[in-house]
Amino acid sequence: MSAAPKAVQTPAASRARPMGAVSLVSHQARYDLRAFRRNTRARIFTLAVPVVLLLILVSLFRGGTVKAGGVTVKIAAYYVPHIAAMAIVGAGLINLLITVVGKRESGSLKRRRATPVPSWVLIAGDATTSIVSSLLIVAVLVAIGSLGFGLAVTGPALGLAAVETVIGAAVFCCIAYALSGLVATAESAGPMVQLSTLPVYFISGIYIPDNVLPHWLLDIANVLPVRPLAVALQAAFVPATNGGQRFAVVPLLVVVAWGVAGLVIAVRTFSWAPKRSG
Amino acid sequence: MTEPAAPVARPAATAAAGAARAITADVITVRDLRMSYGHYEAVRGIDLDVAHGEVFAFLGPNGAGKTSTVEILEGFRTRTGGEVRVLGEDPATAGPGWRARVGVVLQESAPEAWLTVRECLSMYAGYYPNPLPVGRALELVGLTAKADGRCDRLSGGQLRRLDMALALIGDPELIFLDEPTTGFDPAARHTAWDVIADLRELGKTVFLTTHYMDEAEALADQIMIIAAGKIVAAGTPATIGGRATAATTISFTLPDGVTTGDLPGLPVPATARRGGTVEILHDQPVPVLHTLTTWALQHGYPLTDLTAHRPTLEEIYLGLTEEHT
Numbered sequence: 001m002s003a004a005p006k007a008v009q010t011p012a013a014s015r016a017r018p019m020g021a022v023s024l025v026s027h028q029a030r031y032d033l034r035a036f037r038r039n040t041r042a043r044i045f046t047l048a049v050p051v052v053l054l055l056i057l058v059s060l061f062r063g064g065t066v067k068a069g070g071v072t073v074k075i076a077a078y079y080v081p082h083i084a085a086m087a088i089v090g091a092g093l094i095n096l097l098i099t100v101v102g103k104r105e106s107g108s109l110k111r112r113r114a115t116p117v118p119s120w121v122l123i124a125g126d127a128t129t130s131i132v133s134s135l136l137i138v139a140v141l142v143a144i145g146s147l148g149f150g151l152a153v154t155g156p157a158l159g160l161a162a163v164e165t166v167i168g169a170a171v172f173c174c175i176a177y178a179l180s181g182l183v184a185t186a187e188s189a190g191p192m193v194q195l196s197t198l199p200v201y202f203i204s205g206i207y208i209p210d211n212v213l214p215h216w217l218l219d220i221a222n223v224l225p226v227r228p229l230a231v232a233l234q235a236a237f238v239p240a241t242n243g244g245q246r247f248a249v250v251p252l253l254v255v256v257a258w259g260v261a262g263l264v265i266a267v268r269t270f271s272w273a274p275k276r277s278g
Numbered sequence: 279m280t281e282p283a284a285p286v287a288r289p290a291a292t293a294a295a296g297a298a299r300a301i302t303a304d305v306i307t308v309r310d311l312r313m314s315y316g317h318y319e320a321v322r323g324i325d326l327d328v329a330h331g332e333v334f335a336f337l338g339p340n341g342a343g344k345t346s347t348v349e350i351l352e353g354f355r356t357r358t359g360g361e362v363r364v365l366g367e368d369p370a371t372a373g374p375g376w377r378a379r380v381g382v383v384l385q386e387s388a389p390e391a392w393l394t395v396r397e398c399l400s401m402y403a404g405y406y407p408n409p410l411p412v413g414r415a416l417e418l419v420g421l422t423a424k425a426d427g428r429c430d431r432l433s434g435g436q437l438r439r440l441d442m443a444l445a446l447i448g449d450p451e452l453i454f455l456d457e458p459t460t461g462f463d464p465a466a467r468h469t470a471w472d473v474i475a476d477l478r479e480l481g482k483t484v485f486l487t488t489h490y491m492d493e494a495e496a497l498a499d500q501i502m503i504i505a506a507g508k509i510v511a512a513g514t515p516a517t518i519g520g521r522a523t524a525a526t527t528i529s530f531t532l533p534d535g536v537t538t539g540d541l542p543g544l545p546v547p548a549t550a551r552r553g554g555t556v557e558i559l560h561d562q563p564v565p566v567l568h569t570l571t572t573w574a575l576q577h578g579y580p581l582t583d584l585t586a587h588r589p590t591l592e593e594i595y596l597g598l599t600e601e602h603t
Contacts, residue, residue, distance in 0.1 A: 024404070031401040035392035106388030111441075114352065114382035115448065116374035117405035273354070274386070 024117070028125030029132075036129050042095050047137050050087035054079055054141055057207070058149045066209040068234060069241030076149035078209060080141050081161075081233035085226055086206045087137040088165060092130040092172025094193050097179055100126065102186035105274050113272045127173040134169035135162060151237065160236040160246060167252065168229045171259030175225070178262040181269030200226050225258040227251075305330050305365060305452050305483040306351060312359030313346045320346045322507035323360065328500070333474065333484040335498035337491075339599050343507040344487055345385075345456070351485065352382050352454055365452060378406050381450035383441045385457055389429035395440055396425040399447055406448035415443040419473055435466040442473060452483045459493060471496055491592040501591075505599045519594035526563040528570070530584040531555050533577075542573040555583075 036042050061075045068078050103109045112122060138161065145151030183189045201207060203217045204227035210218060221227040228251035235242035235251075242248045306328035313321035321343040328334040338344040349355040350362060353369035353376075362368060367376050390398045396412055403409035416422045419439040424432060432440060438458065445453055455474065459467045467490075474497050477484055488494055494501050495515045503511045503518070511519045532538070532554045541548055541556075544566060548556040560566050563586050574581045 027404040028401070031393060031397060034397065035390075038392040102391070106391075107384055107386040108388050108390060110354070110386075111382070111384055111444065112405075113354070114377065114380070114384070114445075115402060115405040116377040116407075118374065 021121070024121050025124045025128065028117075028121055029128035032125045032129040033132060036095075036133060042099070042133075046087065046091040046095050046133050047140070050083050050090065050137055051140060051144065053086070053207075054083040054144060057083070058145070062149075067211040068209070068238075069231070069243075071238070071240045073234075073238050073241060074150055076145040076151040077238050078234070080145035080149075080151050081237055082204075082206045082230045084138045084141050084161070084165070084233050085168070085204070085230035086201055087141060088134045088168040088229065089172055089197060089201075089226060091133040091137060092169040093176045093179075094190075094197065095133070096126055096130055096173055096176035097183065097193050098186060098189045100176060100180045101183050101189040104180065104272065105186045107274060109272045110274070119272075123173075123177065127170055130173045131166050131169040134165050138162075138165045153237070156246060157237045161233055164229070164232050164236060164252065167259075168255060171225060171229075171255050171262065174259045174262035174266060176262075177266035177270055178264075181265070181271060197226075200224055203227075204230060206230065222251075223254065225255050228254040304328060304363075306334075306485065307363040308347075308351075308360065309362075310360040311347065311350065311357060311362060313343070313350060313355070314358045320507055321350075321357075324504065324507075324509050326502055326509070326512075328483060328485060330483055331478065331481050332499040333478050333486060333497050335494035335501045336485065336487045336504065337489075337494055337501060337595060338487075338504035342504045342599070344504055347504065348454060348456055348485070348487055352380070353377075378408075378448055379451045381445035381448060381453040383438075383445045383453070383455045383458055385460075389432065389437060389440075391430050392428070394426050394428055395421060395432070395443075398429050398440070399443055402444050402447045408449055409447050410449045412447070415447045418446055418476065419443045420469060435462055438462070438470070439473075442470070446477075450482070452485065453477060455484060455486045457487055457489065459488070459490065467493070491590065491595055495591045503595060503598055505601075510598045510601070511594075515591060518591070519598055521589060521591070521594050523561065524589050524594075525559045525561045527587045528558040528560070528563060528566055528585070529555055529587065530570075530581045533579040533581070536579070542569050544569060 057079045058076050064075045065072045066075055066078045067073075100109075109122075113119075142151065142153060142158070142161065146153045179193070180189075183192060200221070203213060203221040204210070204224065205213060205218075205221070206226070210221075210227075213221075218227070228248075231242070232248040232251040232255065235246055235248040239246040304327045306326065308324060308326045310323045310325065311321055312319065312323055324343075324347065326334075326336075336344060336348065346355060350357045351364055351369055353364075353372055356370050362370070364372070365376060365379055369376070390401070393401065395416070399412045399415055403412060403415075410418075412425075413422070416425055419442045421436065421439050421443060424436055429437075429440060438461075442455075442458065445455075458474070459470045462470060471493065474484060474486070484497075486494070486497065498515055501511075501513060501515055501518050502509055513519070513521075516522055529551070538548050538550055538556060544558060544560075545562070546558060546560050548558045550556050558566055558570075567586065570584075571581075573579075
């Protein structure tokens with residue numbers, strides 16, 4: 001090269017940020033949601049499984065009632081919020097963990113690290129995907145319960161359930177990022193997370209009504225994040241299960257505490273590069 | 279080799295280009311770079327300078343410290359010693375503004391699952407302050423025909439071209455290409471070379487690592503060879519490792535009935551090789567060829583396989599890296 005440089009160098013300082021924070025996140029979320037929409041595995045796990053499960057459970061005990069929070073509720077009023085909690089775990093934790101570990105393994109996270117995009121924008125994009133898919137699946141579950149199985153739905157119930165869904169999805173998103181540091185490969189992420197969530201679902205009364213579970217198991221479940229979310233969602237629809245309080249403060253605080261813990265661990269252990277390269 | 283790891287005279291550092299050079303600081307400056315992993319020192323004090331607008335090829339066997347060096351320059355690894363300046367900043371602490379000026383093509387490449395090529399480029403374009411139009415990036419790497427194909431359905435070579443397009447989408451000043459053509463068929467490699475040559479035409483600075491000597495020879499303005507954590511040679515493709523002053527091998531097949539004794543008077547004796555081929559090794563090929571061809575014309579010998587051969591870059595490279603490992 002003996003020619004003089006052709007390109008005029010723009011000083012870094014004069015280069016403005018491309019977009020504001022909000023539009024950058026929505027830019028990222030747009031592509032993440034598009035990828036989610038085309039991902040058959042994600043669609044089946046996050047959307048189809050909860051719907052099928054709800055249909056099976058409410059059909060099985062059709063017309064029956066169950067005791068929850070000391071009161072008797074319709075079967076749909078029990079299973080809709082419980083399966084909704086499970087669906088939020090699926091969309092927030094399971095799907096995201098597999099996606100993030102997969103992106104890390106393929107080097108796709110590292111490649112994004114080589115761009116000026118701040119890491120929190122990528123995390124916010126993922127969280128948005130979890131929140132949107134959670135809202136979608138919870139809406140479908142509530143619609144099934146209400147149209148087919150006599151779930152009583154009111155405006156305040158819907159509003160609060162939506163807020164709780166957003167909180168729950170964000171919390172499980174944080175937990176997913178925390179766990180991503182512990183999982184080596186995308187291949188092991190799926191089985192590992194399924195295996196660890198299944199017993200939690202059982203002791204949280206997701207599949208079996210919790211009045212048949214021993215108290216000590218429920219005590220454990222109450223400090224894990226799944227049952228408190230289910231209890232809070234149930235209170236949104238049937239306040240009587242929470243002593244007449246629609247807004248279940250304590251369970252929600254437990255859920256949020258898990259989110260904060262997840263975030264702290266995620267910030268400390270999250271890695272961009274594939275584990276194998278060390 | 280005797281050549282120390284000192285800054286090298288660049289081919290462009292001529293009187294004519296001197297004025298332009300003077301106002302353009304080096305894009306990359308490295309002094310006494312060291313990288314240790316526990317007790318093992320992978321990079322043992324290297325110096326290098328890459329000037330604006332040049333293609334710099336960084337060669338070395340696996341495990342020589344090449345990847346460690348490149349990842350330090352890219353800001354992916356934190357060095358254990360020495361000074362590093364890339365576009366005027368320390369890559370270990372540089373922020374998003376610096377990232378926007380640097381394009382990186384990683385060795386491992388993977389599709390952005392579920393998105394099309396165009397969508398993937400649009401997504402990355404959104405990360406940069408002054409991105410290239412997506413169509414332009416596609417055009418640069420020759421991937422326009424696949425724009426609406428899904429990333430995870432591209433062939434290996436197309437995927438590498440997408441990687442290249444992703445590295446270019448932010449319109450960077452400096453581009454790191456880590457073994458960009460590994461696994462390519464010859465046609466795809468030449469296409470990739472054209473892309474890299476185009477980048478230089480655009481005034482970009484390119485830092486290239488490769489295992490292919492012909493790649494370095496075809497593209498690089500400057501070559502540096504690392505072995506066992508140290509720079510063992512540096513120079514232009516023409517001069518590296520004493521190549522410019524090394525002897526030329528002149529070889530041809532003896533005509534029927536002619537022996538080495540019948541050859542004209544040459545400054546050095548010809549060596550007979552298998553199959554009737556003879557080789558003459560000399561650092562002044564012109565007089566030798568003159569004597570030889572005059573003799574052949576007089577006797578009507580066609581000497582159809584006459585060649586004058588300089589040591590290839592590969593021969594120089596193998597010699598240098600063997601010595602140091």
